[in-house]
Amino acid sequence: MSTHEMSEENSPAQPRRRLSREDRLRQLLDVAWQIIRVEGTDALTLGYLAEKAGVTKPVVYDHFVTRAGLLAALYRDFDARQTVVMDAAIANCEPSLVGTASVIASAYVDCVLLQGNEIPGVIAALASTPELEKIKREYEAIFLEKCRSVLAPFASGGQITQAGLRAMLGAAEALSHAAANREISAEEASNELFATIIALVERAAARATIGT
Structure with missing residues (x-):
């Protein structure tokens, strides 16, 4: 194994950049609009939004609390x-x-x-x-x-x-x-x-x- 390969193998993974709360909200809203555009409003739930946005359910619930809160947003x-x-x-x-x-x-x-x-x-x-x-x-x-x-x-x-x-x-x-x-x-x-x-x-x- 080359020195270069060893250094790549041993180097720590680059941490994912955490979005600010404002940027995360923007991302979730954009994904929510996309869900409605493709599948209709009935398909939009907090759990499904979390899945499509690639985040955990608590993240979505923290922003909107309920589906009504999401629709209002x-x-x-x-x-x-x-x-x-x-x-x-x-x-x-x-x-x-x-x-x-x-x-x-x-x-x-x-x-x-x-x-x-x-x-x-x-x-x-x-x-x-x-x-x-x-x-x-x-x-x-x-x-x-x-x-x-x-x-x-x-x-x-x-x-x-x-x-x-x-x-x-x-x-x-x-x-x-x-x-x-x-x-x-x-x-x-x-x-x-x-x-x-x-x-x-x-x-x-x-x-x-x-x-x-």
């Missing part, structure tokens, strides 16, 4: 990406009703398409328990208030109602999910959502005119 992950895209789009859009409505519509649809068919399953699962539904509602409220804030300057002093915003969100979810399922094109989804947002603001402006 996935929704937060999606919402964080959606928020970044939406904020950047609004910050750089033309300061007009057409410009603002266009970026809201396209950014919403693009975010859902970026996540593929996985997010509808997560959203459906979020509605399965009161706790998860509460999380979804909290994030929806933040999104709707953001839309109200950026659209209000174009409503001529009229009130953009909560009912109108809820109708817009319902349209946004239905259209983007239809696009994700290839029932309609992304362009069709964005255009229809754009028209819905314009109509929402125009109704608010009309009510202000009638009230004066």
